[in-house]
Amino acid sequence: MDFGNVFLNPDIIATYMPQMIRAVWVTIWISVLVVISGLALGAFLAGLRAYQKRWLAWPIVLFADLMRALPPLVLMLILFFGLPSLGVILSDWFVLYLVLTLVLAAFVEEIFWATLTSLPRGQWEAGAATGLSFNQVLVNVIFPQAVRTNIPQLVNRSLTISKMTAYGSVIGVKEIVSVAGSAQAFSGSATPLTMAAIAYLIIFFPAMLLSRYVENRFQYDH
Amino acid sequence: MSAPQPLPTLEITALEKRFGDTQVLRSIDLKVANGELVFVIGPSGSGKSTMLRCCNRLEEPTSGAIHVNGKPMLGITRRDLDRMRLQVGMVFQGFFLYPHLSVLKNVTLAQRKALKRPAAEADARALEMLDKVGLKHKASAMPGELSGGQQQRVAIARALALDPKVMLFDEPTSALDPELVGSVLKVMRDLREGGMTMIVVSHEMQFAREAADRVVFMDGGVIVEQGTPSEIFGNPRSERLRAFLSRVSGEAA
Numbered sequence: 001m002d003f004g005n006v007f008l009n010p011d012i013i014a015t016y017m018p019q020m021i022r023a024v025w026v027t028i029w030i031s032v033l034v035v036i037s038g039l040a041l042g043a044f045l046a047g048l049r050a051y052q053k054r055w056l057a058w059p060i061v062l063f064a065d066l067m068r069a070l071p072p073l074v075l076m077l078i079l080f081f082g083l084p085s086l087g088v089i090l091s092d093w094f095v096l097y098l099v100l101t102l103v104l105a106a107f108v109e110e111i112f113w114a115t116l117t118s119l120p121r122g123q124w125e126a127g128a129a130t131g132l133s134f135n136q137v138l139v140n141v142i143f144p145q146a147v148r149t150n151i152p153q154l155v156n157r158s159l160t161i162s163k164m165t166a167y168g169s170v171i172g173v174k175e176i177v178s179v180a181g182s183a184q185a186f187s188g189s190a191t192p193l194t195m196a197a198i199a200y201l202i203i204f205f206p207a208m209l210l211s212r213y214v215e216n217r218f219q220y221d222h
Numbered sequence: 223m224s225a226p227q228p229l230p231t232l233e234i235t236a237l238e239k240r241f242g243d244t245q246v247l248r249s250i251d252l253k254v255a256n257g258e259l260v261f262v263i264g265p266s267g268s269g270k271s272t273m274l275r276c277c278n279r280l281e282e283p284t285s286g287a288i289h290v291n292g293k294p295m296l297g298i299t300r301r302d303l304d305r306m307r308l309q310v311g312m313v314f315q316g317f318f319l320y321p322h323l324s325v326l327k328n329v330t331l332a333q334r335k336a337l338k339r340p341a342a343e344a345d346a347r348a349l350e351m352l353d354k355v356g357l358k359h360k361a362s363a364m365p366g367e368l369s370g371g372q373q374q375r376v377a378i379a380r381a382l383a384l385d386p387k388v389m390l391f392d393e394p395t396s397a398l399d400p401e402l403v404g405s406v407l408k409v410m411r412d413l414r415e416g417g418m419t420m421i422v423v424s425h426e427m428q429f430a431r432e433a434a435d436r437v438v439f440m441d442g443g444v445i446v447e448q449g450t451p452s453e454i455f456g457n458p459r460s461e462r463l464r465a466f467l468s469r470v471s472g473e474a475a
Contacts, residue, residue, distance in 0.1 A: 122318035125280050126377075130332035130384060131308035133300070140331060144322045 012191040016183045020192070023179035024199050030093060030175065031162035031203075034100040038161065039154065041101065042108025046146075047138055049109070050116050060109065067106030073167050075099045080171040096168040096175075104161040111153050115146040148218045155211040159204065176200065229292045231256045231419040232277065232310075232388050237286035239272055239443075246272050247443045250286070254388065254421060259414050261434035261451075262423045265466055269443040270423045274390050277421070278310040279303060291387055308336060311381030315393040317373040319365040319380070325352065326361040329380045337384060344383075351379035355409045371402030375409055382413075389413065391422040427470060431455060439463045 049060050079095045090098070119142060127137035147154070169178035180196035230253040237250040247269045254260050262270045275281035277288055279295060288295040290309050298306065319328050329348035333339045339347070352358045355375035357368075365373055374394055381389060391410065395403040407429050414420060414433055424430070430437055430451055437454040439447045441462050447454065458464045 120316070120318065122314055122316050123320070126312075126314065126318035126320070127332075128304075129278055129280060129307060129310075129312040130380065131304045131336035132332055133304050133336075136335045140335060141320055145320075148322055 006190050007194045009189055009191040012183075012187055012189045013195060015187070016179075016192050016195065019179050019183065020176070020195050020199060023174055023176045024203065026093070026168075026173065027162075027165050027175045027199075028203060030097055030100075030165050030168070030173070033097055034104060034161055034165070035158045038101045038104025039108055039158070041105035043112055043143065045105060045109040046112035046116060047143070049113055050138060050142075051134075063102075064106040064109050067103050068110070072099050072103050072164055073170065075102075076167055076171055092168065092172045095171055096165060096173050100161050100164055100167075103164075104157060107157050108154065111150050111157070112143075112146050115149050116142060119145060151215050151218050155214065159207060159211070162207070163200070163204070228255065230254055230289075231258075231291060232421070233287075233289040233292075234273070234277070235287040235289075237273065237276060237288065238284045239269070239276060239281065240284045245443055247276070247283075250443075250445060252438065252445065254419060256419055257417045258435045259420045259422065259433055261430040261437045262421065262440060263425070263427070263430065263437060263454075263466070264440035264446075265469075268440040270440045271392055273440070274392050274421060274423050277388075277390055278307050278312055280312070304336065308332075308384050309387045311384065311386035311389040313374070313377050313381060313389065313391045313394045315396050317365075317370070317377045317397070319373050319376055321365050323365075324361070325357065325363050325365065325368070325376050328365065328376060329383050332380070333383050347383050348379070351383045352376070354382070354412070355379045356405070369402055370398045371405045374398065374406050378406075378409055378413075388419040388421065391420065391424065393424055394422070395424065395426055425470070427455070439466065441466070 045060050045063070049057050076095050076099050079090060079099065080092065083090060123141055123145070124137055127141045128134075132140070165173075165175050166177040168175045169181055172178065176196050176199050180192040183192035184190065232252075232254040234250055234252040237247055238245070239247040250269075250273055252260070252273075262274070264270045272281055276283045277295070279288075283296065286296075290306060293306065295303070295306055295310075319325075320331065323331065326345065326348055329351060330341070330344040333344035333347060334341060337344075349358055349361060352361055355378055357372055357375055357379070360368060360372065360376070365376070368376065378389075378394075394410070395406050398406065403426070407426065410420070410422070410429070411433055422430075422434070432451075434451050436448060437451050438445055439454060439458075439460075439462075447458065447460050447463050454463070455467065458467060
């Protein structure tokens with residue numbers, strides 16, 4: 001039993017490669033959907049909160065705190081195994097997508113909110129003094145600056161949440177960990193787990209390089 | 223029959239401002255005629271910046287009235303306020319250019335979004351205004367690449383591009399290194415010669431002497447004294463103004 005045979009057995013690799021490739025795609029497209037909708041929803045909520053209306057701010061703060069406090073896995077289990085008792089049946093991938101989107105949105109909302117409140121008041125005033133409406137200042141002056149300041153944090157959160165697609169294995173989403181886990185159980189070989197690790201590296205290494213590029217691209221002098 | 227009084231470009235009537243229990247402005251009355259440069263001086267905390275910021279309602283007056291060309295600034299909808307603000311240009315001590323936009327885009331943003339000017343027209347107007355402040359060649363630079371004096375001149379161009387009826391200057395040179403002050407004052411002098419109506423809150427007494435039509439001295443939230451530069455600097459009537467002027471000239475010496 002040598003190392004290569006345990007972790008990189010060629011026969012096992014050949015057997016499970018097609019399943020693994022499908023799983024990689026599932027991981028990628030759920031991640032992409034989660035990142036796009038989570039960033040958008042989080043930014044939107046921070047924008048709403050900027051109106052400083054109590055009845056708007058309260059639910060947003062509550063939402064953000066709940067979503068950041070609860071482990072995503074707990075939410076997924078409740079939605080996937082609890083809701084059917086009430087007659088609400090959601091598909092496995094949708095539960096994974098929904099929970100991760102909400103969690104990402106909660107973090108993104110907090111990141112944006114912190115910046116919206118910390119930008120110099122003069123930026124708001126300069127916009128208002130030139131006749132721009134509150135919305136126009138928010139969209140054209142404040143948010144572009146908030147995005148640039150927060151790119152490293154937003155990228156980190158996006159990468160972290162993408163890796164959480166692995167939780168999908170618990171509710172039966174055929175993503176990388178799920179497929180590798182059952183392959184390992186069937187074959188009794190650790191090779192599918194190695195394949196999973198390599199698959200993650202193949203996905204996230206380019207994502208990290210891209211994020212470095214984006215971070216540098218959007219830096220500017222104050 | 224007497225000749226009709228020309229409408230003041232800016233008229234402040236019985237303006238009051240309180241922050242909680244602190245009365246910052248009390249019964250301020252000020253009329254600024256078309257083309258006039260009114261210079262406001264006074265110790266810090268005298269309420270001069272607050273008065274200026276009430277004129278475009280960056281500060282909300284507690285009571286009183288403000289009219290620009292006879293039209294009210296107070297008691298109007300936010301939408302009408304946005305429209306009125308186009309007529310009142312403001313220059314801040316801290317410049318507040320938008321750091322993520324090029325110089326040109328800083329000057330075109332409000333033209334396009336608030337005035338709804340077509341892009342080409344806004345660009346042309348921006349370049350014209352940048353030329354006026356001597357910075358046409360910096361149109362594609364980012365604000366972070368400019369000196370403080372240059373940034374302030376871009377901020378002036380940004381306000382001018384909207385064709386305001388009156389320009390408010392809130393200590394426009396106080397954040398600048400001494401050697402950069404002159405370039406900003408020169409732009410302001412050009413503006414005055416071009417007939418712009420201006421209210422300037424500043425400590426540049428020399429500029430006040432040379433360029434102001436009228437100097438207003440504020441202390442403790444009231445206008446204590448006003449007059450021509452020679453009256454105010456040459457023949458101050460109140461003890462408070464005399465004390466202030468001797469303090470200021472003491473600092474300058």
